[in-house]
Amino acid sequence: MFEVIQVLRGARKPLTAQALAERLEVNKRTIYRDIAALQAMRIPIEGEAGIGYVMRRGFDLPPLMFDADEVEAIVVGLALLRRTGDAGLQMAAASVGTKIAEVLPQESSHSIDSRTLQVSTWGASVPGIDMKAVRRAIREERKLRLGYLDAGNQPTQRVVRPIALVYYVEVAVLAAWCELRDDFRHFRVDRIASMKTLQERFTGHGDGLRLLWEQTRPLD
Known part of the structure; x- marks a missing residue:
């Protein structure tokens, strides 16, 4: 809903629910629900479905209060x-x-x-796969097909159920249920040579897999 407010504040003309949905990468039903919720909170959004929405001029968000x-x-x-x-x-x-x-x-x-707080840029190398797609697959509980190179540089194909990304200083690791091994496996993202998001889902099983993984993982 914060994103909806920000987009409407910067718009120069009414935006339809479809345009907002495409901008925020959600469906129109989510936009309609969020607009209705914002209007119920007296946020001055005007318009209606099929015509478009605008933010009444002069509205601003209250300042965030951080020490x-x-x-x-x-x-x-x-x-x-x-x-x-x-x-x-x-x-x-x-x-x-x-x-x-x-x-x-x-x-x-x-x-x-601030320039008074500096953080070194040294860390993990940029992987050859789309990490955004990995994170989306975890959220949407979609299976991935990986072309993976093991420690001996031997290629293997895996279909996995991705459940978490673990970021270390030197590398990121994908934790997943491997259907080939019928067990949890950890894949260094810098060794994933190829990746495809599959249509097949494991809807409703992600939380259970993460709970079991957290009880057994050797990563820490």
């Missing part, structure tokens, strides 16, 4: 995402920093771009 330590935690946390090698998270971190700076009180907003 100095909280702002510095945000700065360091967003900067650390540069070390994951995940380009999608890096872009999202930059966007988050900009959005937070826009709604912070003026005396605090400059701290988001």
Whole structure:
């Protein structure tokens, strides 16, 4: 709903639910639900389905209230995402920093771009696969077909149920239920040579698999 407000605030003409859905990568039903919820909270959104929606001029979000330590935690946390090698998270971190700076009180907003807190850029290398697609598959509980190179550089094909990404300083690891091994396996993303998102889902099983994995994982 915050994203809906931000998009409408910056729009120069009415936006249809379809346009909002495409912009925010959700379906129209979600947009209709969120618009109705925002209007119920007296957010001045005007319009209707089939015509489009606009934000009444002059509306602004209340300032976020963070103390100095909280702002510095945000700065360091967003900067650390540069070390994951995940380009999608890096872009999202930059966007988050900009959005937070826009709604912070003026005396605090400059701290988001503070030069007093530095984080090294050394970390995991950029993988050859689309990490955003991996994270989406985890959220949507979709199976992946991986072309994987083991420690001996031997290729293997796996169909897996992805359940988590673990980011280390030097590498990111995909935790998944491997259908070939009928067990949990951990795949270094820098060794995944190819990846395809399958239509087949494991809907409703993700939480259970994660719980079992967390009880047995040797990663820590």
